[in-house]
Amino acid sequence: GAGVSQTPSNKVTEKGKYVELRCDPISGHTALYWYRQSLGQGPEFLIYFQGTGAADDSGLPNDRFFAVRPEGSVSTLKIQRTERGDSAVYLCASSSYGGNEQYFGPGTRLTVT
């Protein structure tokens, strides 16, 4: 079956611009996670959805970052007033209800110039 997909695969934007990153989880997975991976680092948690609601957004670095999952499936990570320090690979993962394994998408590489 189809895995987790993320679009775009690459995004280059100018400092100060707004960007949206999309994640399509595995069909039927109720939990969805966003992570950020900076160069040379492991993935770091940003936000976690169970269904439509954010169960934990403690990893969002500041209020420029926001994510939604309005219908409990596709999620969009939104970054306002991008900064060069936001450049990273943004990973999305999903898991089934009560599941213990997270399945990752290929990521979106964001470059802020």
Added chain:
Amino acid sequence: AQSVTQPDIHITVSEGASLELRCNYSYGATPYLFWYVQSPGQGLQLLLKYFSGDTLVQGIKGFEAEFKRSQSSFNLRKPSVHWSDAAEYFCAVGEGNTPLVFGKGTRLSVIA
């Protein structure tokens, strides 16, 4: 707070040699432990996981890992490395549906 330490940033092994990648964790309860592999430009692929029971777990691609509670370790091993194993390896800890905490990764290079 949960944390994961991978002491080795970069390891080089010869093809056919054995491999051990180290992982130490800090966790308040019985952890769920994972090893993921990431090839250049790719997402994370789950190699193996430990939840409970037998402390030696088998994974895909011939990898295994051993959970040692007394040492707070979950080291990854492979008896004979192939050139295609060259990648970045991440150890992670979590519980149930909670977000994972990852180590910084170990980059594996394989030489002929």
